[in-house]
Amino acid sequence: MTRVLDIARPAPNTWDRRGLPAWTYHSPALFELERTDLFLTHWQIVGHVCDLPSPGDWLGYEMLGERGVVMRGADGTLRAFHNLCRHRGSRLLEGEAGHCRSAMVCPFHGWVYNLDGSLRGAARPESFGAFDRSKFGLKPIEMEVWHGFIFLRFAPGPQGSVAEWLAPYAPDMAAYRSEDLLPAETPIWASDLEVNWKSVRDVDNEGYHVAMAHPALQDLYGETYRDLFIEGGLNLSIGEFGTRPARRWSVRHYVGIAPEQGWLPDHLRRAWTYYGLFPNAVIAFTPEMAQFYQEIPVAPGLTRISGRIYRRAGEDRRMRAARYLAYRIDRDTAVEDQKLSIWSNESMKSSGFDGFHLSDLEYGLRSHHDGLRTLLPVMTLETPPPEDQVAATNARMQGTR
């Protein structure tokens, strides 16, 4: 089995060290392009099969005006639909997750849908004349389950299937037995941050700042941390703990208490790993837990940061304590990162901002930005086009490539 570590490459040290131009962080016209050409056309991780084990369990996912729902049908099959009645577009299910006992009933006029998305019947059916029920099922959304994780894509895009796209990660996911994860006690977390989504991703995409901004992470694995890059825009970050005595309370106790997971291969047994999912998410593992986190853009200057946390089946008290300490370290890191994201995003509107000058240790940003530039070539322009011409300029540049 090929390990992702064996096919990853380090960052080159002769490259254009500039980041994206500042205007791309606050242009509404570019944000609209990101909506249509990036987020809706790229896979989004929305949950794990363990989040909805029983028929009728459902999971909602909303992004940029799209309302998706993943439903486990009476036959046990997972399906994804637009959470949108085919009559007038009303929301059928409200909330982040729930259970449907038998059918989805639209609260507006009362159309009824089966758990497989087919229309059971319209309210006042005699008022519709000849009516072909089969043409009014809920609109499906492309969905793929990969190593237990559920992905949705609202429109076709360049990534191929999830299995093809993330194939280099597959051996590690198999090693982690990610299909067998279970939800943690409080699996969902989310917070809104008044920044552009790229400012959050920029901070998360490099480890150069860890030594300065994240004392706990530095104490945990700072000396061994590295970012690795894989052909096709994937990136893996990895840090190994326990290589030297820890000084901070959470880290010291985590390293001391984390039980050796003998079932994991050597290279993952004492590692915290982060698998990047272009453009806006990460699946992260420690030996005793897993999570994914993502930036969900809401507006050019507003981002919802959210994630879900998973645990191992049958964990004992020691493992549970280790997971709590890992969560505690992560919680501090998240707060520290949010402040950095705000400050970075603020700078984009300042006349004093001349753009990034990136270190080799920040090649992850460049790699991510390159992915964005390829999709949206207008992002290569240092001077912004007029707002009403951003889309046309981008289309022209795509045509001339």
Add this chain to the structure above:
Amino acid sequence: MTEAALARARRLLATPPGLPGSGRLRYGAAMTLHEAGAMSFAALEVYRTLAMLDAENPVTLLKARRLRVQPAPPDDPAADLADLATELDLCLAAVVAPGAAELRRAFANARLQTRPGQWRVPEPPALVAAQLPAALAAIGHALPTLAAALASAEDWLGWVPRAEGGEDAAFAPLLGHDAPWPCDLAEFGLVLAAPGSVQTCRIMDDVAYLIVPLTGPHGWQTASDRPMRLRPALAPITPVAGRNCMARIGSVPLLALSGRMRAAAVSPAGRS
């Protein structure tokens, strides 16, 4: 439309008024019957009108409008048990405790693989007739849909005296050996115990073990060297492996979910 789907719809149509969400359940079932040609436009509209009014009985309105009332569904033990399983699953989904997600997954997998098969329904211990009504009354306010499902499935549960409880306690298996849903990896069911009785158990191997009392308060001691604590209904209890666990039942009967996973089923290394 299959006969099974129609039978299911007739069951759901008869969901008692007053249960949360029952209006939409009845309306959804009415739509199935209407689409199958078994219910008129006018009757369907009665169910739509009352879809968000859980407490209202559609039969009253149907009779007032001189519309046909659907016949009561026949007894269906398997369906009663399946409905109870759904309610227990929802109860388990709300539990935050070690072992809850493991049990939920095992129960869901078993339910997806098979409908309840042939299982033994022995003569229930006298305790059941004496104590179950009071237990159901006690949970009726907080867990009305579970109480209703339990009342419907009462005759199909295989209550047996609980090994450690003498005549004061009984267990009705749902998942496990000799249970409606056979399973080698987990055991899950209901425990009933008399008020004022003392119940003990000992978890011998290091497996996920969980008790979710549906009634309360009762006194719980999760290990012999730990204090006895009064815990309310729905506060999960996790006995310590290898130690004696004791419950001092309060003034209402104990009705609880009880489940355990076998070690091979929960170890990350043990799953295939």
